[in-house]
Amino acid sequence: MKKLPKDTSKIISYIMNKMNNNPDLIIKKLNFNSNQIAIIFNENMVSSKTINDFILEPLTENNINKKIDNILEYLKTYIPTTKMIEINNYEDLITYLLNGYTIILIDNYSVCLGIETKNILDSGISPAENEKTLKGPKDAFTENYQTNIGLIRKRLKYENLKLFNKSIGTIGKSMVGVMYIEEITNKKLVNKIINKIDKIKIEAVFDVNQIIEIISENEKNVIPNFLTTERPDYAAMQLLEGKIVIILENTPFVAIVPAFITDFFHTPEDMYNRPINASINRLIRFIAFILTILTPALYIALTTYNHETIPEDLIINLSIQRNGVPFSTIIEAILMILTFEILKETDLRTSSKIGSSLSIVGSLILGNAAVAAGIVSPIMVIIIAITAISGLIVSHNDFINGIRWWRIMFLIGASLAGVIGIVIVSLIFITNLVSIKSFGYSFSYPFSPFNKKKMGNNIIISFYNRYFKHTSTSERKNI
Amino acid sequence: MKKLLLLLISLTLCGCWNYKELNYLSIVSGIALEKSNDEYILGIQIINTQEKNNNFITLKTKGKTVHEALNNISLISSKKVYIGHNKLFIIDEKIAKEGIEQIIDFLMREPESHKQFQVLIAKNKTLNILENIPAKDILLLLEVASKQKGNITKVTYDELLSNIHKVGIEPVIPVIELNDTNKITLIGMSVFKGDKLLGYLNYNESLGFNLIRNNVKKDVISFKCDSNNYGSFEIVTLNTSFSIKIVNDNPFVNIDTIGSLYLSEINCDLDISKNSERKKLMGIINQQMKEIIKNTIETVKNEYNTDIFGFGYYLYQNNYQYWKNNHSNWNNLFKNIAYKINVDLNISKKGSILEPAKEG
Known part of the structure; x- marks a missing residue:
């Protein structure tokens, strides 16, 4: 425990050094009753109203005429607060500072005062709407930049959680923050991203996706190479993995880079559920991914080209169902996929009050009436339903849309050449996946380049891996 | 454009261009x-x-x-x-x-x-x-x-x-x-x-054929346990193998059938709790199985003279030299083939009812 020196400027320079000149650290120097006083607090964690009313006001009162002998005792007596702590070493000082305390340093005293001025960051924070979980914290990021940083900081009260601030947009002038944990995150990656953000020339940005699209160099691919989330717990979890969180003012979404393909199948809830159950959930998500991409294509390939692969009883059944349907199977499939996509898009755009009537009409058309009218076969409704349900198991919308694109590619391949067409398209698909780079990292890691150990952690979670393997943060430098 | 053309060519040349709707x-x-x-x-x-x-x-x-x-x-x-x-x-x-x-x-x-x-x-x-x-x-x-x-x-x-x-x-x-x-x-x-x-082949000959080819896994076979009455047994395990030796430049087939059975029905006056009686019974059963196999071989040899058992194939695989010298004469050799049949079936389960169900 390093004791505090009596010289205030020494303490200030130590803190500045330790916190790497964090821009959200505010140091205010005052002259009170011919004594040098410094007030230090973390801007994002404190309520400035409290500091103004209850710290600055008593300190700037001019009606104290007599000379005060023991200024420490005076402050302890006259600052109106419920919680005041005497601090005499650096470690406590930094801990309290990061917890939203305001520190008063007084010259010539080897103790300083910590006064609780924590801002209530949770006010106005609503539950996450897009990434729903059963377990775990319910709060979500808001449009307030300070609140968003505070939401992460209150989860990781750690001095090496760094923040880089910049305002971008010649007209909009929105704040962009790059957060990372220094010793875990690859320094080169941080510099690269900061450089790229520095170079952005744009009038205004309104969502973090806009920034990422500019800096991610991924415009040719439909699959995104970054994650966005509205959950602060997930962002904090990703920071611990050595990733970088990009926060933009006025949007409740933050971006996480770099992203790997397995990340799209993970949810923060995986860490809160029992390991074996979470592993099964992940496997189900992988299976659903394959189902949603391949089901319509496989159905078309098997029923129009490769009849011999279908068991006899099933082929008879399918043949009976196809009986009397006027369109060929591929037209039928495209018709149904189109209907579903229109329904999905309309549902997104309409208010929830109209939504219910929409879903009734949609389910009637998709489900019953189309079959009864003899336009599509019942099995096709099942195929499209499986595809649609499986397609929504991932919560990242960009990824869902990327999957949709490839699903149609597979469909075209299957309708041209059956199973061979599927094989050709899957070769193209895999080539595309392994060629995507996410900020210099291979997107398909840990499948390619293959890493057996990491692969296990990405799909199957073991109790040991989750809780004991990476207890020391310095060992985590692994992405 | 060139790539697209190549793709189209590869698709059309693969020979699986048989689009057919199920209906x-x-x-x-x-x-x-x-x-x-x-x-x-x-x-x-x-x-x-x-x-x-x-x-x-x-x-x-x-x-x-x-x-x-x-x-x-x-x-x-x-x-x-x-x-x-x-x-x-x-x-x-x-x-x-x-x-x-x-x-x-x-x-x-x-x-x-x-x-x-x-x-x-x-x-x-x-x-x-x-x-x-x-x-x-x-x-x-x-x-x-x-x-x-x-x-x-x-x-x-x-x-x-x-x-x-x-x-x-x-x-x-x-x-x-x-x-x-x-x-x-x-x-x-x-x-x-x-x-x-x-x-x-008639019923018993078909059975004999399948016994030699080791195709019988399960069956119920009846046998005569005394002069008028029948009993039957069910096969539990059965394994037949044959080997062919060359004796005096002629093939000699050795057929071994081993396995276990359980008695499912006895209508004779036998006390199968006694060892000697059981032994006698097994003698009858083994003899009957031997007869079935023997009759099959005799019928096939004499009536059809066709090697459905695969004796020649056995020689082809295991004694190619002999086969090479004699395959042109195989019809004759098969017609006069000598053989020995060993049947060794045992009772694995006899049931807890020892005596036949009858009055008295």
Whole structure:
């Protein structure tokens, strides 16, 4: 425990050094009753109203005429607060500072005062709407930049959680923050991203996706190479993995880079559920991914080209169902996929009050009436339903849309050449996946380049891996 | 553009360009073949997909060759005949006697057809079988019979094909019969030499054949336990193997049957709790099994003189030198082949009821 020196400027320079000149650290120097006083607090964690009313006001009162002998005792007596702590070493000082305390340093005293001025960051924070979980914290990021940083900081009260601030947009002038944990995150990656953000020339940005699209160099691919989330717990979890969180003012979404393909199948809830159950959930998500991409294509390939692969009883059944349907199977499939996509898009755009009537009409058309009218076969409704349900198991919308694109590619391949067409398209698909780079990292890691150990952690979670393997943060430098 | 052209070429040259919608296909579930006046009469059983209950239609056409007959179905059915799911092929006795090489040739060349379907020989009314019985039922009957009975063995098309072309082994095919009340019965095995049908094995001979070929897994066999009464036993495990030695430049076959059984029925006055009585009983059973095998070999040797057991194939595999010198003379050697049969069956379970159920 390093004791505090009596010289205030020494303490200030130590803190500045330790916190790497964090821009959200505010140091205010005052002259009170011919004594040098410094007030230090973390801007994002404190309520400035409290500091103004209850710290600055008593300190700037001019009606104290007599000379005060023991200024420490005076402050302890006259600052109106419920919680005041005497601090005499650096470690406590930094801990309290990061917890939203305001520190008063007084010259010539080897103790300083910590006064609780924590801002209530949770006010106005609503539950996450897009990434729903059963377990775990319910709060979500808001449009307030300070609140968003505070939401992460209150989860990781750690001095090496760094923040880089910049305002971008010649007209909009929105704040962009790059957060990372220094010793875990690859320094080169941080510099690269900061450089790229520095170079952005744009009038205004309104969502973090806009920034990422500019800096991610991924415009040719439909699959995104970054994650966005509205959950602060997930962002904090990703920071611990050595990733970088990009926060933009006025949007409740933050971006996480770099992203790997397995990340799209993970949810923060995986860490809160029992390991074996979470592993099964992940496997189900992988299976659903394959189902949603391949089901319509496989159905078309098997029923129009490769009849011999279908068991006899099933082929008879399918043949009976196809009986009397006027369109060929591929037209039928495209018709149904189109209907579903229109329904999905309309549902997104309409208010929830109209939504219910929409879903009734949609389910009637998709489900019953189309079959009864003899336009599509019942099995096709099942195929499209499986595809649609499986397609929504991932919560990242960009990824869902990327999957949709490839699903149609597979469909075209299957309708041209059956199973061979599927094989050709899957070769193209895999080539595309392994060629995507996410900020210099291979997107398909840990499948390619293959890493057996990491692969296990990405799909199957073991109790040991989750809780004991990476207890020391310095060992985590692994992405 | 060049890439697109290359892709299109690779797609069209791969040979699988056979786009067919399911509702324009007739799915064939069984094929039967008869011959009259130099023309084949082909019967195909197709599943009726117009109605929901799986009933079937049997179409009949004629042609000089099998493929011609199959193609002539286009004249009576609007849908394309699809034989990729065919599971059954019934050959008429008359064709089999003339030789089946000609008719199986087409199915071998046809890329659409798989080679795992079951082959049956019908003694008469071949097309009537397909007209009256769903192929699925016939297959199920064959499946169950080959598992539960010792005298029936399934023969698939590719086994038949390889047995025709292998040296030192001749094919057999199970036989089906339609009786007057339109019910089917499986009656045993038929004996071939090359691709020609020679005749049929009776119940016990079929059993003997399957015993030698180690095809019997389960069966109930009756035996005479005293002068008037019968008992029966059920096979628990049964394993037969044969080996051939060359004695004085002649092959000598050693057939060993070992296994266990349990007594399922005894109607004689025997006390099987006594060791000596049991021993006597086992003597009777082993002797009977020996007789069955012996009679089979004798019949096949003397009546048909065709090596359906694969003795020649055994020599071909294990004593090639001998086979090379003697294969041209194999018919003669087989006719006079010497053999020894050892049957060693034991009671594994005799049940807790020791005495026969009777009054007194």
